[in-house]
Amino acid sequence: MLRWLIGGGREPQGLAEKSPLQTIGEEQTQNPYTELLVLKAHHDIVRFLVQLDECRFASAGDDGIIVVWNVQCLIVLQRLDTWLSGGNDLCVWNQKLDLLCKTSHLSDTGISALIEIPQNCVVAAVGKELIIFQLVAPTEESVEWDILEIKRLLHHHDNILSMVNVNDVSFVTGSHVGEMIIWDILDWTVQACECNFWDPSPQVDTQQEIKLCQKPNDISIHHFTWDEENVFAAVGRGLYVYNLQMKRVIACQKSAHDSSVLHIAKLPNRQLISCSEDGSVRIWELREKQQLAAEPVPTGFFNMWGFGRVNKQASQPVKKQQENAPPCSLELIGDLIGHSSSVEMFLYFEDHGLVTCSADHLIILWKNGERESGLRSLKLFQKLEENGDLYLDI
Numbered sequence: 001m002l003r004w005l006i007g008g009g010r011e012p013q014g015l016a017e018k019s020p021l022q023t024i025g026e027e028q029t030q031n032p033y034t035e036l037l038v039l040k041a042h043h044d045i046v047r048f049l050v051q052l053d054e055c056r057f058a059s060a061g062d063d064g065i066i067v068v069w070n071v072q073c074l075i076v077l078q079r080l081d082t083w084l085s086g087g088n089d090l091c092v093w094n095q096k097l098d099l100l101c102k103t104s105h106l107s108d109t110g111i112s113a114l115i116e117i118p119q120n121c122v123v124a125a126v127g128k129e130l131i132i133f134q135l136v137a138p139t140e141e142s143v144e145w146d147i148l149e150i151k152r153l154l155h156h157h158d159n160i161l162s163m164v165n166v167n168d169v170s171f172v173t174g175s176h177v178g179e180m181i182i183w184d185i186l187d188w189t190v191q192a193c194e195c196n197f198w199d200p201s202p203q204v205d206t207q208q209e210i211k212l213c214q215k216p217n218d219i220s221i222h223h224f225t226w227d228e229e230n231v232f233a234a235v236g237r238g239l240y241v242y243n244l245q246m247k248r249v250i251a252c253q254k255s256a257h258d259s260s261v262l263h264i265a266k267l268p269n270r271q272l273i274s275c276s277e278d279g280s281v282r283i284w285e286l287r288e289k290q291q292l293a294a295e296p297v298p299t300g301f302f303n304m305w306g307f308g309r310v311n312k313q314a315s316q317p318v319k320k321q322q323e324n325a326p327p328c329s330l331e332l333i334g335d336l337i338g339h340s341s342s343v344e345m346f347l348y349f350e351d352h353g354l355v356t357c358s359a360d361h362l363i364i365l366w367k368n369g370e371r372e373s374g375l376r377s378l379k380l381f382q383k384l385e386e387n388g389d390l391y392l393d394i
Contacts, residue, residue, distance in 0.1 A: 039363040041067045046357035047344045057347055059357055077116055086111030090124055100145035113163035117185050125160035155181055164224040172231055174221025225266045232272055234261035239274055239330055251328035263345045275343035281356055283334035289327055338364050
Protein backbone atom coordinates (compact mmCIF):
# COMPACT_ATOMS: atom_id res chain seq x y z
CA MET A 1 0.00 0.00 0.00
CA LEU A 2 1.28 3.45 -0.87
CA ARG A 3 2.30 5.93 1.81
CA TRP A 4 0.94 9.45 1.59
CA LEU A 5 2.31 12.74 2.92
CA ILE A 6 0.48 16.04 2.56
CA GLY A 7 0.89 19.73 3.36
CA GLY A 8 2.73 19.81 6.67
CA GLY A 9 1.03 16.69 7.94
CA ARG A 10 2.74 13.64 9.32
CA GLU A 11 3.25 10.33 7.62
CA PRO A 12 0.37 7.91 8.23
CA GLN A 13 1.03 5.06 10.65
CA GLY A 14 0.16 1.42 10.39
CA LEU A 15 0.07 1.11 6.61
CA ALA A 16 2.39 -1.85 6.26
CA GLU A 17 0.04 -4.57 7.44
CA LYS A 18 -2.82 -5.38 9.72
CA SER A 19 -1.97 -6.81 13.10
CA PRO A 20 -4.01 -8.15 16.02
CA LEU A 21 -4.62 -5.58 18.74
CA GLN A 22 -5.26 -6.07 22.45
CA THR A 23 -8.77 -4.85 23.20
CA ILE A 24 -11.55 -4.94 25.77
CA GLY A 25 -11.69 -8.14 27.75
CA GLU A 26 -8.14 -9.06 26.66
CA GLU A 27 -9.49 -10.46 23.41
CA GLN A 28 -7.52 -10.27 20.20
CA THR A 29 -9.24 -8.47 17.30
CA GLN A 30 -7.96 -7.83 13.82
CA ASN A 31 -8.05 -4.21 12.71
CA PRO A 32 -9.95 -4.04 9.38
CA TYR A 33 -8.90 -0.43 8.64
CA THR A 34 -5.49 1.12 8.01
CA GLU A 35 -4.54 4.78 7.99
CA LEU A 36 -4.44 6.11 4.43
CA LEU A 37 -4.06 9.89 4.44
CA VAL A 38 -3.49 12.68 7.00
CA LEU A 39 -4.85 16.16 6.29
CA LYS A 40 -3.53 19.10 8.31
CA ALA A 41 -5.07 22.56 7.94
CA HIS A 42 -6.63 23.50 11.28
CA HIS A 43 -4.81 25.28 14.12
CA ASP A 44 -7.05 24.07 16.93
CA ILE A 45 -9.40 21.20 17.78
CA VAL A 46 -11.32 19.83 14.78
CA ARG A 47 -14.86 19.23 16.02
CA PHE A 48 -17.15 18.77 13.04
CA LEU A 49 -17.28 16.99 9.69
CA VAL A 50 -20.12 16.90 7.19
CA GLN A 51 -20.53 14.71 4.10
CA LEU A 52 -22.08 16.10 0.94
CA ASP A 53 -21.77 13.28 -1.56
CA GLU A 54 -19.73 10.14 -2.17
CA CYS A 55 -16.35 11.89 -2.21
CA ARG A 56 -16.67 15.35 -0.69
CA PHE A 57 -16.66 16.64 2.89
CA ALA A 58 -15.90 19.73 4.98
CA SER A 59 -14.50 20.34 8.46
CA ALA A 60 -14.87 23.00 11.16
CA GLY A 61 -12.85 23.62 14.32
CA ASP A 62 -12.28 25.80 17.37
CA ASP A 63 -9.95 27.98 15.32
CA GLY A 64 -13.07 29.49 13.74
CA ILE A 65 -12.18 28.13 10.31
CA ILE A 66 -14.32 26.04 7.97
CA VAL A 67 -12.01 24.05 5.72
CA VAL A 68 -13.53 22.91 2.45
CA TRP A 69 -12.02 19.63 1.27
CA ASN A 70 -13.27 19.70 -2.31
CA VAL A 71 -16.73 20.73 -1.11
CA GLN A 72 -19.05 23.72 -1.46
CA CYS A 73 -21.12 23.70 1.73
CA LEU A 74 -21.36 22.56 5.36
CA ILE A 75 -24.98 21.86 6.35
CA VAL A 76 -27.15 21.30 3.31
CA LEU A 77 -30.86 21.91 2.68
CA GLN A 78 -31.22 20.15 -0.63
CA ARG A 79 -34.72 21.45 -1.41
CA LEU A 80 -33.63 25.10 -1.09
CA ASP A 81 -30.08 24.69 -2.39
CA THR A 82 -28.70 26.37 0.75
CA TRP A 83 -26.69 25.46 3.82
CA LEU A 84 -26.83 26.55 7.44
CA SER A 85 -24.29 27.20 10.17
CA GLY A 86 -25.11 27.49 13.84
CA GLY A 87 -23.37 29.42 16.61
CA ASN A 88 -24.78 32.18 18.80
CA ASP A 89 -27.12 32.77 15.87
CA LEU A 90 -28.35 30.77 12.88
CA CYS A 91 -26.99 31.75 9.45
CA VAL A 92 -28.22 30.76 5.99
CA TRP A 93 -25.75 30.65 3.08
CA ASN A 94 -25.93 29.90 -0.61
CA GLN A 95 -23.57 27.58 -2.49
CA LYS A 96 -21.23 30.51 -3.23
CA LEU A 97 -20.83 31.17 0.50
CA ASP A 98 -22.89 34.38 0.38
CA LEU A 99 -24.76 35.11 3.62
CA LEU A 100 -28.49 35.16 2.75
CA CYS A 101 -29.96 35.87 6.20
CA LYS A 102 -29.51 35.12 9.88
CA THR A 103 -31.41 35.16 13.16
CA SER A 104 -30.86 37.55 16.03
CA HIS A 105 -28.59 36.49 18.90
CA LEU A 106 -30.04 33.26 20.32
CA SER A 107 -27.81 32.29 23.22
CA ASP A 108 -24.31 32.76 24.58
CA THR A 109 -23.95 28.97 24.70
CA GLY A 110 -24.91 28.69 21.04
CA ILE A 111 -26.65 26.01 19.00
CA SER A 112 -25.58 22.50 20.02
CA ALA A 113 -27.40 20.57 17.25
CA LEU A 114 -29.30 21.28 14.06
CA ILE A 115 -31.48 19.10 11.80
CA GLU A 116 -33.82 19.57 8.85
CA ILE A 117 -37.53 18.69 9.05
CA PRO A 118 -40.37 19.02 6.50
CA GLN A 119 -42.05 22.25 5.34
CA ASN A 120 -38.73 24.10 4.90
CA CYS A 121 -38.15 23.98 8.65
CA VAL A 122 -35.13 23.24 10.83
CA VAL A 123 -34.86 22.34 14.51
CA ALA A 124 -32.12 24.04 16.56
CA ALA A 125 -31.12 22.80 20.02
CA VAL A 126 -30.28 25.81 22.21
CA GLY A 127 -29.63 24.92 25.84
CA LYS A 128 -32.69 23.05 27.16
CA GLU A 129 -34.89 24.32 24.33
CA LEU A 130 -35.73 23.14 20.85
CA ILE A 131 -36.50 26.04 18.51
CA ILE A 132 -38.37 25.44 15.25
CA PHE A 133 -37.36 27.81 12.44
CA GLN A 134 -38.85 28.12 8.98
CA LEU A 135 -36.89 29.33 5.96
CA VAL A 136 -38.72 31.67 3.59
CA ALA A 137 -37.36 31.73 0.04
CA PRO A 138 -37.58 34.83 -2.19
CA THR A 139 -40.87 35.41 -4.02
CA GLU A 140 -42.25 37.94 -6.46
CA GLU A 141 -43.31 40.10 -3.53
CA SER A 142 -40.08 39.76 -1.55
CA VAL A 143 -36.65 39.24 -3.05
CA GLU A 144 -34.94 38.64 0.30
CA TRP A 145 -34.45 35.39 2.19
CA ASP A 146 -35.85 35.25 5.71
CA ILE A 147 -35.82 32.87 8.66
CA LEU A 148 -38.76 32.85 11.10
CA GLU A 149 -39.08 31.39 14.59
CA ILE A 150 -42.20 29.17 14.69
CA LYS A 151 -42.21 27.40 18.07
CA ARG A 152 -40.17 26.53 21.17
CA LEU A 153 -40.32 23.09 22.82
CA LEU A 154 -39.49 22.95 26.55
CA HIS A 155 -39.52 19.29 27.59
CA HIS A 156 -35.87 18.64 28.51
CA HIS A 157 -34.57 19.33 32.02
CA ASP A 158 -30.96 19.92 31.00
CA ASN A 159 -28.93 21.02 28.00
CA ILE A 160 -29.61 19.11 24.78
CA LEU A 161 -26.41 17.58 23.43
CA SER A 162 -27.60 15.44 20.51
CA MET A 163 -30.37 15.34 17.94
CA VAL A 164 -30.99 13.30 14.81
CA ASN A 165 -33.75 12.42 12.33
CA VAL A 166 -34.81 8.83 13.00
CA ASN A 167 -37.07 8.25 10.00
CA ASP A 168 -39.67 10.05 7.93
CA VAL A 169 -42.04 10.47 10.88
CA SER A 170 -39.90 11.29 13.92
CA PHE A 171 -36.67 12.67 15.33
CA VAL A 172 -34.90 12.04 18.64
CA THR A 173 -33.09 14.28 21.14
CA GLY A 174 -30.77 13.50 24.05
CA SER A 175 -29.72 15.63 27.01
CA HIS A 176 -26.85 16.05 29.46
CA VAL A 177 -28.72 14.10 32.16
CA GLY A 178 -29.60 11.13 29.95
CA GLU A 179 -33.09 12.06 28.77
CA MET A 180 -34.12 10.67 25.39
CA ILE A 181 -37.26 12.06 23.72
CA ILE A 182 -38.73 10.88 20.41
CA TRP A 183 -40.73 13.60 18.62
CA ASP A 184 -43.28 13.62 15.83
CA ILE A 185 -41.60 15.30 12.87
CA LEU A 186 -44.78 17.01 11.60
CA ASP A 187 -46.65 18.31 14.66
CA TRP A 188 -43.61 18.31 17.03
CA THR A 189 -45.38 16.39 19.81
CA VAL A 190 -43.71 13.83 22.08
CA GLN A 191 -44.07 10.21 20.88
CA ALA A 192 -41.96 8.59 23.59
CA CYS A 193 -39.78 9.65 26.50
CA GLU A 194 -37.14 7.56 28.23
CA CYS A 195 -35.05 8.85 31.12
CA ASN A 196 -33.48 5.58 32.27
CA PHE A 197 -32.98 3.74 29.02
CA TRP A 198 -29.26 3.20 29.67
CA ASP A 199 -30.29 0.59 32.27
CA PRO A 200 -31.26 -2.25 29.89
CA SER A 201 -33.28 -4.41 32.26
CA PRO A 202 -36.19 -3.59 34.59
CA GLN A 203 -35.23 -4.43 38.18
CA VAL A 204 -37.49 -6.38 40.54
CA ASP A 205 -35.52 -5.87 43.75
CA THR A 206 -34.15 -2.41 44.53
CA GLN A 207 -31.14 -4.05 46.22
CA GLN A 208 -30.23 -5.60 42.87
CA GLU A 209 -30.53 -2.28 41.02
CA ILE A 210 -27.49 -1.51 38.90
CA LYS A 211 -26.95 2.03 37.69
CA LEU A 212 -24.71 2.82 34.74
CA CYS A 213 -22.87 5.71 36.41
CA GLN A 214 -23.49 8.27 39.12
CA LYS A 215 -21.74 11.28 37.59
CA PRO A 216 -23.82 13.47 35.21
CA ASN A 217 -21.09 13.40 32.58
CA ASP A 218 -21.26 9.62 32.53
CA ILE A 219 -24.93 9.57 31.47
CA SER A 220 -24.80 12.39 28.93
CA ILE A 221 -26.18 11.41 25.53
CA HIS A 222 -23.56 12.74 23.14
CA HIS A 223 -24.79 11.31 19.86
CA PHE A 224 -27.42 9.19 18.09
CA THR A 225 -27.62 7.16 14.93
CA TRP A 226 -30.36 4.85 13.71
CA ASP A 227 -31.64 2.24 11.30
CA GLU A 228 -35.14 1.01 10.43
CA GLU A 229 -35.57 -0.80 13.75
CA ASN A 230 -33.27 0.77 16.33
CA VAL A 231 -31.82 3.97 17.74
CA PHE A 232 -28.12 3.69 18.67
CA ALA A 233 -27.10 6.02 21.52
CA ALA A 234 -23.70 7.11 22.80
CA VAL A 235 -24.30 7.45 26.55
CA GLY A 236 -21.30 8.39 28.65
CA ARG A 237 -18.60 5.78 28.00
CA GLY A 238 -21.12 3.27 26.68
CA LEU A 239 -23.15 2.30 23.63
CA TYR A 240 -26.84 1.39 23.78
CA VAL A 241 -29.26 0.00 21.20
CA TYR A 242 -32.89 1.06 21.73
CA ASN A 243 -35.53 -0.83 19.75
CA LEU A 244 -38.29 1.48 18.52
CA GLN A 245 -40.99 -1.19 18.38
CA MET A 246 -40.18 -2.91 21.68
CA LYS A 247 -39.41 0.46 23.35
CA ARG A 248 -36.51 -0.99 25.32
CA VAL A 249 -32.76 -1.42 25.17
CA ILE A 250 -31.92 -4.64 23.35
CA ALA A 251 -28.10 -4.43 23.59
CA CYS A 252 -25.48 -2.41 25.42
CA GLN A 253 -21.75 -2.09 25.99
CA LYS A 254 -21.48 -0.07 29.20
CA SER A 255 -17.71 0.44 28.97
CA ALA A 256 -17.21 0.67 25.22
CA HIS A 257 -14.41 3.23 25.70
CA ASP A 258 -12.24 4.54 28.53
CA SER A 259 -13.80 8.00 28.23
CA SER A 260 -16.95 9.63 26.82
CA VAL A 261 -18.16 8.41 23.42
CA LEU A 262 -18.51 11.48 21.18
CA HIS A 263 -19.77 10.15 17.85
CA ILE A 264 -21.25 6.95 16.42
CA ALA A 265 -22.42 5.78 12.98
CA LYS A 266 -24.27 2.75 11.66
CA LEU A 267 -22.52 0.62 9.06
CA PRO A 268 -23.87 -2.16 6.83
CA ASN A 269 -24.02 -5.74 8.13
CA ARG A 270 -25.26 -4.70 11.62
CA GLN A 271 -22.00 -2.94 12.40
CA LEU A 272 -21.40 0.26 14.38
CA ILE A 273 -18.42 2.65 14.63
CA SER A 274 -17.71 4.77 17.71
CA CYS A 275 -15.04 7.33 18.65
CA SER A 276 -14.13 8.70 22.04
CA GLU A 277 -12.28 11.29 24.09
CA ASP A 278 -9.73 8.57 24.82
CA GLY A 279 -8.47 8.86 21.22
CA SER A 280 -9.79 5.50 20.03
CA VAL A 281 -12.06 4.53 17.16
CA ARG A 282 -13.77 1.16 17.50
CA ILE A 283 -15.95 -1.06 15.31
CA TRP A 284 -18.75 -3.17 16.80
CA GLU A 285 -21.18 -5.77 15.55
CA LEU A 286 -24.74 -6.25 16.79
CA ARG A 287 -25.34 -9.94 17.39
CA GLU A 288 -28.29 -11.91 18.71
CA LYS A 289 -27.57 -13.83 21.90
CA GLN A 290 -28.00 -17.58 21.83
CA GLN A 291 -30.96 -18.69 23.93
CA LEU A 292 -30.10 -20.88 26.90
CA ALA A 293 -31.28 -24.48 26.61
CA ALA A 294 -34.36 -25.44 28.62
CA GLU A 295 -33.63 -26.96 32.02
CA PRO A 296 -33.87 -30.77 31.81
CA VAL A 297 -36.44 -32.58 33.90
CA PRO A 298 -34.79 -35.11 36.26
CA THR A 299 -35.86 -38.72 35.66
CA GLY A 300 -34.91 -42.16 36.79
CA PHE A 301 -34.09 -43.87 40.08
CA PHE A 302 -32.82 -40.86 42.06
CA ASN A 303 -35.88 -38.80 41.14
CA MET A 304 -38.11 -41.38 42.83
CA TRP A 305 -36.56 -40.37 46.19
CA GLY A 306 -36.49 -36.65 45.51
CA PHE A 307 -32.82 -36.42 44.51
CA GLY A 308 -32.16 -34.04 41.62
CA ARG A 309 -35.58 -32.42 41.89
CA VAL A 310 -35.71 -28.91 40.44
CA ASN A 311 -36.03 -26.16 43.03
CA LYS A 312 -38.71 -24.02 41.34
CA GLN A 313 -38.52 -21.26 43.94
CA ALA A 314 -34.75 -20.90 43.60
CA SER A 315 -34.96 -20.87 39.82
CA GLN A 316 -37.45 -17.97 39.69
CA PRO A 317 -34.85 -15.12 39.99
CA VAL A 318 -32.68 -16.75 37.33
CA LYS A 319 -35.66 -17.08 35.00
CA LYS A 320 -36.61 -13.42 35.53
CA GLN A 321 -33.04 -12.31 34.86
CA GLN A 322 -33.02 -14.26 31.60
CA GLU A 323 -36.33 -12.71 30.54
CA ASN A 324 -35.18 -9.16 31.35
CA ALA A 325 -31.70 -9.52 29.87
CA PRO A 326 -31.02 -7.75 26.55
CA PRO A 327 -31.61 -10.19 23.67
CA CYS A 328 -28.62 -8.90 21.69
CA SER A 329 -25.02 -7.92 22.34
CA LEU A 330 -22.43 -5.52 20.88
CA GLU A 331 -19.19 -7.33 20.10
CA LEU A 332 -15.91 -5.52 19.42
CA ILE A 333 -14.46 -6.48 16.02
CA GLY A 334 -11.93 -3.70 15.32
CA ASP A 335 -9.84 -0.96 16.97
CA LEU A 336 -8.28 1.89 14.92
CA ILE A 337 -5.12 3.42 16.38
CA GLY A 338 -3.79 6.65 14.86
CA HIS A 339 -4.85 9.75 16.80
CA SER A 340 -2.99 11.03 19.87
CA SER A 341 -5.93 12.92 21.39
CA SER A 342 -9.72 12.99 21.56
CA VAL A 343 -11.43 11.87 18.34
CA GLU A 344 -14.28 14.34 17.88
CA MET A 345 -16.08 12.94 14.84
CA PHE A 346 -15.79 10.83 11.70
CA LEU A 347 -17.44 10.22 8.34
CA TYR A 348 -17.98 6.85 6.71
CA PHE A 349 -17.86 6.52 2.90
CA GLU A 350 -19.12 3.11 1.86
CA ASP A 351 -16.85 2.84 -1.18
CA HIS A 352 -13.89 4.87 0.06
CA GLY A 353 -13.39 4.24 3.78
CA LEU A 354 -13.41 6.38 6.90
CA VAL A 355 -12.40 9.99 7.76
CA THR A 356 -11.68 10.94 11.38
CA CYS A 357 -10.94 14.33 13.00
CA SER A 358 -9.28 14.86 16.36
CA ALA A 359 -8.10 17.31 19.02
CA ASP A 360 -4.57 16.55 17.77
CA HIS A 361 -5.49 18.87 14.83
CA LEU A 362 -5.35 15.99 12.34
CA ILE A 363 -7.80 14.52 9.88
CA ILE A 364 -7.01 10.89 9.04
CA LEU A 365 -8.37 8.87 6.12
CA TRP A 366 -8.72 5.10 6.64
CA LYS A 367 -9.22 2.24 4.22
CA ASN A 368 -10.76 -1.15 4.89
CA GLY A 369 -7.74 -3.42 4.47
CA GLU A 370 -9.74 -6.59 3.84
CA ARG A 371 -11.87 -4.89 1.19
CA GLU A 372 -8.86 -3.30 -0.54
CA SER A 373 -7.00 -6.62 -0.54
CA GLY A 374 -10.00 -8.33 -2.12
CA LEU A 375 -10.30 -5.62 -4.77
CA ARG A 376 -6.60 -5.88 -5.63
CA SER A 377 -6.88 -9.67 -5.96
CA LEU A 378 -9.94 -9.30 -8.17
CA LYS A 379 -8.16 -6.79 -10.42
CA LEU A 380 -5.14 -9.10 -10.64
CA PHE A 381 -7.25 -12.05 -11.78
CA GLN A 382 -9.09 -9.83 -14.28
CA LYS A 383 -5.76 -8.64 -15.68
CA LEU A 384 -4.43 -12.19 -15.97
CA GLU A 385 -7.62 -13.25 -17.71
CA GLU A 386 -7.39 -10.35 -20.18
CA ASN A 387 -3.77 -11.25 -21.01
CA GLY A 388 -4.59 -14.94 -21.41
CA ASP A 389 -2.30 -15.87 -18.51
CA LEU A 390 -5.04 -17.40 -16.38
CA TYR A 391 -5.33 -21.18 -16.69
CA LEU A 392 -7.81 -23.49 -14.96
CA ASP A 393 -6.37 -26.69 -13.48
CA ILE A 394 -8.95 -29.36 -14.37
